[in-house]
Amino acid sequence: MKLSLKILAYLLLTIFTILLALILIAEFAENTITKKTLQHVNKSLNADINIGNVNFSLINAFPLASIELEDVSIKQAYKDSANDLSEEIITLNKASLSIQVLPLLDDIINIEEIKLKGGCLLYAINKDSVTNIDFLISEPETTETDTTPSSINLSLKSLELDNITCIYKDESSKTKAQFHLNHAQADAKLNKDITSANLIGKASISNCQFPNTPIHLLEVAKIDFDINYLNKLLKLGFLRINTDDSQFAIKGKIKLDDHFESELYIYDTELNLAQLQKYIPEDIKEENSIKSIGGRVTLGADIKGALLDSILPNIDLKVNISDASVKTKDYPEISKLELALNYSNGKDCNMATSVVDIQQFKFETHESKVQLVATVENFDLPKFKLNSQLELNLGEFKTYVPDSLVKDLSGMLTASVRTSGRMPQTFSMDYVDRLLKTTMLDLQLKQVNIAMDSINQVSNLNGTLSYSDQNFDIKNLSCFLPSYDLKIHPSAIEGRFEGKLSELNSMALKVDTVSFNANSSHINGMAYYQNGTTPSYDINSTIDINLNDWKSFVPDSLVSKFTGNILADINSKGSFNPDSIVDDAMELLFTHSKLDVETKQLSVATWDEKYNIEDFNGRFFLADDSISLEDITGSFNHIDFSADSSSCTNIYKGYILNQAEKINAYGFIQLGTIDYAKLSELIPADTATTQADNNEPELANYTFEAKGKFGVDKVIYEKAVLENIGGLFSINDSLYIIDKLRVDGFSGSTKTSIRYELHSDNKTKISFKNETDNLDIYQLLNDFDDFKAYGNNYITHEQLKGTLSIKRIDGSMVFIGDSIDMSSIMIGADTITLKDGRLKGHEMAIEMAKLYDMEELEDIQFQTINTKLFIYRNFMYFPATNIVNNAMDVNVYGKQEFGEDCQHHVRLYTSQLMNKGKNERIEKKQQRKEEKEDGKTKGMMVLYAMYQIKDGETKIKPESKESSDRRQIRAQLFVQEGGLKGVFHPKSINYKTGVE
Numbered sequence: 001m002k003l004s005l006k007i008l009a010y011l012l013l014t015i016f017t018i019l020l021a022l023i024l025i026a027e028f029a030e031n032t033i034t035k036k037t038l039q040h041v042n043k044s045l046n047a048d049i050n051i052g053n054v055n056f057s058l059i060n061a062f063p064l065a066s067i068e069l070e071d072v073s074i075k076q077a078y079k080d081s082a083n084d085l086s087e088e089i090i091t092l093n094k095a096s097l098s099i100q101v102l103p104l105l106d107d108i109i110n111i112e113e114i115k116l117k118g119g120c121l122l123y124a125i126n127k128d129s130v131t132n133i134d135f136l137i138s139e140p141e142t143t144e145t146d147t148t149p150s151s152i153n154l155s156l157k158s159l160e161l162d163n164i165t166c167i168y169k170d171e172s173s174k175t176k177a178q179f180h181l182n183h184a185q186a187d188a189k190l191n192k193d194i195t196s197a198n199l200i201g202k203a204s205i206s207n208c209q210f211p212n213t214p215i216h217l218l219e220v221a222k223i224d225f226d227i228n229y230l231n232k233l234l235k236l237g238f239l240r241i242n243t244d245d246s247q248f249a250i251k252g253k254i255k256l257d258d259h260f261e262s263e264l265y266i267y268d269t270e271l272n273l274a275q276l277q278k279y280i281p282e283d284i285k286e287e288n289s290i291k292s293i294g295g296r297v298t299l300g301a302d303i304k305g306a307l308l309d310s311i312l313p314n315i316d317l318k319v320n321i322s323d324a325s326v327k328t329k330d331y332p333e334i335s336k337l338e339l340a341l342n343y344s345n346g347k348d349c350n351m352a353t354s355v356v357d358i359q360q361f362k363f364e365t366h367e368s369k370v371q372l373v374a375t376v377e378n379f380d381l382p383k384f385k386l387n388s389q390l391e392l393n394l395g396e397f398k399t400y401v402p403d404s405l406v407k408d409l410s411g412m413l414t415a416s417v418r419t420s421g422r423m424p425q426t427f428s429m430d431y432v433d434r435l436l437k438t439t440m441l442d443l444q445l446k447q448v449n450i451a452m453d454s455i456n457q458v459s460n461l462n463g464t465l466s467y468s469d470q471n472f473d474i475k476n477l478s479c480f481l482p483s484y485d486l487k488i489h490p491s492a493i494e495g496r497f498e499g500k501l502s503e504l505n506s507m508a509l510k511v512d513t514v515s516f517n518a519n520s521s522h523i524n525g526m527a528y529y530q531n532g533t534t535p536s537y538d539i540n541s542t543i544d545i546n547l548n549d550w551k552s553f554v555p556d557s558l559v560s561k562f563t564g565n566i567l568a569d570i571n572s573k574g575s576f577n578p579d580s581i582v583d584d585a586m587e588l589l590f591t592h593s594k595l596d597v598e599t600k601q602l603s604v605a606t607w608d609e610k611y612n613i614e615d616f617n618g619r620f621f622l623a624d625d626s627i628s629l630e631d632i633t634g635s636f637n638h639i640d641f642s643a644d645s646s647s648c649t650n651i652y653k654g655y656i657l658n659q660a661e662k663i664n665a666y667g668f669i670q671l672g673t674i675d676y677a678k679l680s681e682l683i684p685a686d687t688a689t690t691q692a693d694n695n696e697p698e699l700a701n702y703t704f705e706a707k708g709k710f711g712v713d714k715v716i717y718e719k720a721v722l723e724n725i726g727g728l729f730s731i732n733d734s735l736y737i738i739d740k741l742r743v744d745g746f747s748g749s750t751k752t753s754i755r756y757e758l759h760s761d762n763k764t765k766i767s768f769k770n771e772t773d774n775l776d777i778y779q780l781l782n783d784f785d786d787f788k789a790y791g792n793n794y795i796t797h798e799q800l801k802g803t804l805s806i807k808r809i810d811g812s813m814v815f816i817g818d819s820i821d822m823s824s825i826m827i828g829a830d831t832i833t834l835k836d837g838r839l840k841g842h843e844m845a846i847e848m849a850k851l852y853d854m855e856e857l858e859d860i861q862f863q864t865i866n867t868k869l870f871i872y873r874n875f876m877y878f879p880a881t882n883i884v885n886n887a888m889d890v891n892v893y894g895k896q897e898f899g900e901d902c903q904h905h906v907r908l909y910t911s912q913l914m915n916k917g918k919n920e921r922i923e924k925k926q927q928r929k930e931e932k933e934d935g936k937t938k939g940m941m942v943l944y945a946m947y948q949i950k951d952g953e954t955k956i957k958p959e960s961k962e963s964s965d966r967r968q969i970r971a972q973l974f975v976q977e978g979g980l981k982g983v984f985h986p987k988s989i990n991y992k993t994g995v996e
């Protein structure tokens with residue numbers, strides 16, 4: 001502005017000089033006067049001003065003076081080699097001026113008309129920041145202050161500018177621009193009372209350059225303007241800018257004071273994004289992966305208030321985007337985008353009263369759609385309202401999700417979200433509670449496929465989710481898990497939240513309906529969870545699980561078979577402490593739950609076939625700290641089992657809590673065939689160390705009692721086979737009883753009762769009774785390998801054969817710790833019979849054969865052996881044993897110490913010895929004669945002998961009937977048997993179990 005006014009002042013001075021010269025001399029001397037005037041001006045300005053031709057007249061248009069200048073140029077007078085700024089600053093093809101002459105006498109400048117045609121104005125800055133007009137505006141070294149008052153009285157009625165170009169160049173910042181004024185008309189007035197100007201015209205901007213921007217791509221920007229100025233008030237009738245198929249228009253007024261008070265209107269503004277995208281810097285495009293954008297943007301705005309103030313003006317803004325598109329490298333192409341947005345900063349013109357109203361925001365990709373309506377108020381503490389709809393084809397976004405997260409993604413997601421609220425100053429759970437109250441969500445999935453990896457895959461996922469006011473509803477949820485071969489059929493969950501997340505003790509989750517269906521499995525029920533601090537719950541559900549549906553979820557390395565059904569009714573209600581959930585879980589299970597579980601054809605098998613369950617059927621009940629079983633059948637490792645009407649009470653209070661409660665168990669258990677060799681494979685090797693455990697075991701405060709029946713179809717132990725095993729049992733803390741234990745085996749059977757008593761002095765007393773019928777001794781010894789593992793070296797299956805029957809045998813013994821008290825053994829046997837037997841190669845028989853020269857005694861085949869025995873005070877006593885065999889009939893009595901020492905007294909028939917066995921006559925005689933109590937046949941002579949082993953030395957000698965040894969042993973037998981009967985009363989021993 002200073003430059004223009006100064007140039008204008010010097011031009012006017014020049015013109016005035018010429019006018020005065022014309023008045024005095026005549027208009028014929030105009031060229032000479034002009035040259036002299038220019039010389040004076042050039043010298044004072046240090047400039048080179050040239051005018052090609054000057055036409056001046058006071059006569060032609062009097063009272064107006066007219067001046068026409070042609071080919072005017074201004075440049076610096078000399079050339080500075082260091083700062084090459086020698087280009088012309090101003091060039092004008094033609095300039096004309098019409099001015100009223102008479103007002104000049106009163107210092108009034110009334111310019112009727114100024115016309116400038118065809119010219120150029122250059123403003124240049126070199127690399128040293130020196131401008132080409134510095135020489136015009138530099139102040140002289142010494143100046144005198146002009147104290148004379150001055151005033152300018154200027155009137156310009158018409159100013160016409162045609163084809164004027166302004167060029168700006170800055171080498172220091174690599175910036176340039178060209179402003180071309182096509183045509184403009186103006187008028188102005190300047191005096192002490194008023195300053196006014198009006199300007200209307202057309203112009204353009206081109207050849208722009210600014211570092212690191214693509215502004216050079218701007219070909220031309222066209223400008224239409226209508227500007228009025230009156231005493232610091234600038235009025236814009238209109239200002240329009242058009243470029244690249246885009247336009248911008250503004251009108252209004254601005255008061256040019258300290259605050260720039262304004263009232264502006266932006267209107268008819270339309271932007272072509274496809275054309276304008278070239279002005280986006282490449283680094284911004286690269287950072288946002290932008291390939292192309294398109295569409296049209298229309299703007300409208302009202303701006304009222306101070307532009308230069310701490311308080312913003314009042315702004316009302318409208319933005320409309322239509323038919324927009326965005327193509328990026330990393331995201332799906334947006335083929336259609338529309339936006340209608342209103343913004344206002346409110347009556348107080350600040351962030352608190354600002355409002356953004358998104359009336360419409362929607363965009364579409366090739367297969368997806370998003371729509372949004374939203375309002376945001378108060379940007380300091382935003383209050384928002386949102387309503388949106390989404391329809392997304394997830395396959396479009398697959399390539400934009402990292403492969404490390406998702407390998408495959410497809411299907412449709414449709415959602416509707418409605419929410420409102422106010423953003424908090426700090427995030428808290430209170431805010432989440434408020435948001436949950438005001439949010440509504442409808443979500444639908446169609447044919448969704450997700451693959452995290454080769455195992456975690458979900459295909460054909462469908463379903464809907466609705467949420468409103470803390471209520472949620474999931475319906476028609478279905479999918480297929482190919483890696484697990486599991487198909488989830490339409491399922492549903494319905495429930496609600498209660499309370500606040502910010503107050504855990506008031507929070508509750510209620511699931512009113514659960515309906516889950518997968519393959520042939522079903523789960524139905526409801527649940528309630530309350531209080532996150534000390535949680536309580538209530539569960540009621542019914543399940544029907546087909547294990548085959550879930551086999552794939554169990555590691556293949558563990559199981560090879562997983563089939564069957566589990567049906568259950570589950571009811572549980574209680575509360576627990578999260579810090580002691582493990583302990584509380586047991587209490588909740590046993591005392592606060594009711595379970596009714598039924599299994600059908602359940603089978604589980606491991607690959608190594610060590611632990612296999614087949615066809616497990618039955619029903620379990622759990623309630624009030626009690627478990628009961630009904631109709632249980634199945635097979636464990638090929639061992640069939642069954643149980644019925646079985647129960648156990650006080651498991652939690654008694655066993656788990658170790659309280660002074662009584663645990664009661666009652667059961668009926670039946671097992672099939674047990675192969676000990678296979679069963680032993682399941683028993684882990686004992687790897688326990690022998691180090692002493694310093695921790696004393698906890699003493700049991702509870703008591704227990706278990707009763708019932710048991711049975712085993714068959715037990716196989718190496719070569720031995722036992723069948724039809726069964727009995728009754730009663731067990732408590734200090735007494736174990738097994739009664740009526742029947743076992744069939746070795747071609748015979750036994751019936752046994754056992755009483756096992758625990759005493760506080762570390763003693764254990766065992767009592768028993770037994771009846772045996774037709775037991776094959778040979779088979780027994782052979783199958784058990786002659787009991788060699790138990791220290792038997794006395795007789796083998798090759799030596800002894802026969803069928804054993806025991807009418808009754810009773811016994812008792814005491815253990816102290818793990819050792820038996822041998823002196824405590826008391827056993828009494830009624831009648832022991834061995835039929836159809838054989839004794840071959842026994843040491844005693846061989847010695848007898850040598851003594852009596854009877855080889856038959858080395859291999860004795862006998863019909864019967866009847867004996868009675870008892871054990872008392874470390875000895876086994878035989879009061880009477882009668883042997884009827886192929887060689888002779890023998891009667892034996894004596895004693896056997898627990899060791900090798902023994903003393904046996906034998907009675908033989910002389911006739912059988914002399915004949916070296918029995919003959920037909922002797923056998924007939926025996927059949928005719930009546931036998932005595934000791935088995936002796938009348939009329940037959942006898943011999944007596946003693947067989948003795950003492951201190952490892954064997955002795956066999958004949959003796960008389962009344963030898964001292966025989967009398968002594970008979971007396972000893974009488975006394976010891978009497979002593980045994982005095983202290984051992986088998987009939988008084990109680991084997992009753994209380995089970996029928």
